[in-house]
Amino acid sequence: MIAFINLRPAICEADIKQFEEFIGWALPSDYREFLLATNGGAPTQVNDSFTLPETCLASIGRRVVISTFFSLSGCDPACNLFFSLEEFVNLIPFEAIPIANDQFGNIISLYKDSGMLNVLILEQRWHLDYLAFFDADLSFTEMLKQLSDATRGK
Numbered sequence: 001m002i003a004f005i006n007l008r009p010a011i012c013e014a015d016i017k018q019f020e021e022f023i024g025w026a027l028p029s030d031y032r033e034f035l036l037a038t039n040g041g042a043p044t045q046v047n048d049s050f051t052l053p054e055t056c057l058a059s060i061g062r063r064v065v066i067s068t069f070f071s072l073s074g075c076d077p078a079c080n081l082f083f084s085l086e087e088f089v090n091l092i093p094f095e096a097i098p099i100a101n102d103q104f105g106n107i108i109s110l111y112k113d114s115g116m117l118n119v120l121i122l123e124q125r126w127h128l129d130y131l132a133f134f135d136a137d138l139s140f141t142e143m144l145k146q147l148s149d150a151t152r153g154k
Contacts, residue, residue, distance in 0.1 A: 002147045004041035009074035011039045019072055019081060023097060028115035030141045031099065040071035040079065040100075043147065064108065064136075066147065069100045099140075108136075108143075115139050 016035060020026050027035070043066055070081045077083040084098040088107055092098060095112035102108065108117055117136040136143070 002144065003044040004038060005044050008039040008041050008071045011035060011072050015072050022082065023085065025095070025112050027097075028110065028112075028140060030115065030139065030144075031110055034069075034140065034144065035072060038069070039074065040069035040081075041075075042068045064106075065103045066108070067101050067103045067105075070098060110140060117143055 013036070016027065016032055026032075068079050070079050070084050072081050081097065081099075084107075088098045088109075092107065092109045093111065096109040097112075098107045098109045100108040110117055117138050117140060138146075
């Protein structure tokens, strides 16, 4: 598991259930376990990143460095899952939720059914203008493994 700089208060199963009721579907099990274990936060390593497929290279480069994983509680609104979902509702696919952002404020989101990730490239974070949207072809578990490997220097 990756380490975090700013630890958030622990959450419980009831917190997850409340969020699932809010979004209208059950979270993928790997992401659910991650939230219960960490409640999001900022990774400790600046090189905590994952690799995008070759098709994304021309637009954004190959590596995405995670700045913050969104949390259910105990954080400022910009890092809160409820707030982020409402903020980006018209930018991300209907059955996806924003789960993190990168060092440039771009959004990493998670699809409901497949549990796969996608990346929304924003031109101006606070104006919510977007440039492009990419499927990352990674599951949440695969991304966490890449983050853990980057932290260990692999």
